[in-house]
Amino acid sequence: MISITFDLWASGAMLAIRKITAGHGGLSVDDVPAPKEARGSDVLVKVEAAGICGTDLLIYKWGDFAKRMKLPTIIGHEISGVVEQVGSDVKGLRPGMRVSLESHVPCGVCYTCRRGWAHVCPHTRYPGVDFDGGFAPFVMVPESVCWPVPPEISPLQAAMMEPFGLAVHASMEGSGVSGLNVLVSGCGPIGLMNIAAARALGASKVIATDVHPLRLAAAARMGVDECVNAADDSVYETVRSLLGERGVDVAIDYSGQASALKALIQSITHGGELRLMGVPSQEISLNLEEWLFKGLVVRGLHGRGLFETWERSTTLLANGRVDLSSLVSHRVALSDAQDAFEMALNGKSLKILFEPNGACA
Template identity: 85%
Template sequence: MLAIRKTKAGPGGLSVDDVAAPKEAHSTDVLVKVEAAGICGTDLLIYKWGEFAKRMKLPTILGHEVSGVIEQVGSDVKGLRPGMRVSLESHLPCGTCYTCRRGWAHVCPKTRYPGVDFDGGFASFVVVPESVCWPVPCGIPPLQAAMMEPFGLAVHASLEGSGVSGLNVLVSGCGPIGLMNIAAAKALGASKVIATDIHPLRLTAAAKMGADECINATEESVYKTVRSLLGERGVDVAIDYSGQAAALKELIQSITHGGELRLMGVPSHDILLNLEEWLFKGLIVRGLHGRRLYETWERSTSLLVTGRVDLSSLVSHRLPLSAAEDAFEMALNGQSLKILFEPNGTCI
């Protein structure tokens, strides 16, 4: 089978290789025939060989945003059977540490990831533990099922803390997950959702996903525009996907006193912050990661299967595995929204 692998340390180092397909699932594992698999920001970090990637043992098949059909289940698997469509959770927590026992398994310090610590889903078939397989209702098509993992981040960011219902929300950074967050926040009852980015393509998509106002941060001040829209009140919640110091400064100015800043974007380097305004405003700052296991999956599934959120317009490219190099370059250069690989041919 073809597979996209990271084969060399350092920037680049991708290879599309013909490798042996897994033949069976052992014990508590599941063999999945991949229908669709999306490029994620983590894949781009690996491509650029960011710090997180250096834990990898190469070569490794990339990909963790995956939907597919179960081909075979291990002898000890309960509740799953061949023929079921599944979407994959990308976090495999240890389940036994202090963090996991407190109900915070989504931030387990011993978490392992498909496509990082073991072979992932940029291939025709993938073997994964039963615990990361989420059964997908028939009302969710394969392409949207492949986006359930990142959509879960957006739902998680919308539900944490005071939530979004009845509140004014600012989403900074309209990559795929930021765009999903716009739709999730609207579906979960946000009063007004304001989106900001520097790419016109993404801002156009933000409007389609339901943003009430879209701000190009290269052309106008986010803070001044928010003030003109909402007055001195500002936004109740700001969710940052950019990881940029300049964006964070504007967000802090735009949040109401006692409001919430939710951090999802990962900065590429250390940044300097003046915390005085954070303190005097009494801001609640939340660092968010992953999805709550599996509460967020339940909420995400409900939003998709009922049609309250439709992610289909986010798919800008559907490509074979052989187009890996071009796909990664497009994603890095902001020439795409969501890129999905279809390893076994076009999904219906």
């Protein structure tokens, strides 16, 4: 494997962020064995940038989803990098190509996959959860999840293509957003990306809600028509003042909060769409009467269309219709992992990117 950095290969080790013990925290940043030679359909990727995701925070807090993990595991699944080596069965990639990584590895053979719904395959495996992920200088992944990245997309933006794909997926589902009024609830990184995606895909007006000043300020920079601080102002009254009794055509929730869902239901027009992306931290009690009488279309969304969403996302980023660079609040080394996770948990950041091989250009 002569293409790997000499020092790494000579030592056979690399620095990585791992979840090593169950429970809150439980991270280590230490030397681990470097990946071995790529074989079969596997691809060795030299990581340029890797972002902290909400799933990584769930792993840090040891939420229910994390309990499927076999510890220790290198975490991280929002990854961009350069192909370092390919296995003998890899056909579409070669060393030196830049890639962004899809985080869902579907089985490809179950009923769901064969119906064209591989993004919700019940047997999906995830890097950083079911096998070692990208908070390390190198990661080994199947060729099937490697998406070639054109030179117009920077390494930092390429590392955000996986979460950006969620926003594009939410904007393309159902009736789409073109010519429609859209309400985005929850302005974490993906909600902010959804503002940009909805605008680029032709939404008429985009309204955003959150309770954190940092996120609301970021929403304004992403081109939203109106920001609503849901802690202080009525979302419903703001929507009515802008759009009258018509309300919004599409509401997309990233918050997973019962209070937010109630406000969204009030704000959606009769026959409109509610698209659910946020994962509630606990069970939510709902009164479905208003949902039924309004004739709402409710869509539960997960992941990205494989790979229609990636095609659209690539076009939006490559031609400059969407620029995600302003969402990067911190660029950090792997050794700063503990501080980075605490910043993310305490709402003191937008998107935090690790740069395992040094700062990206």
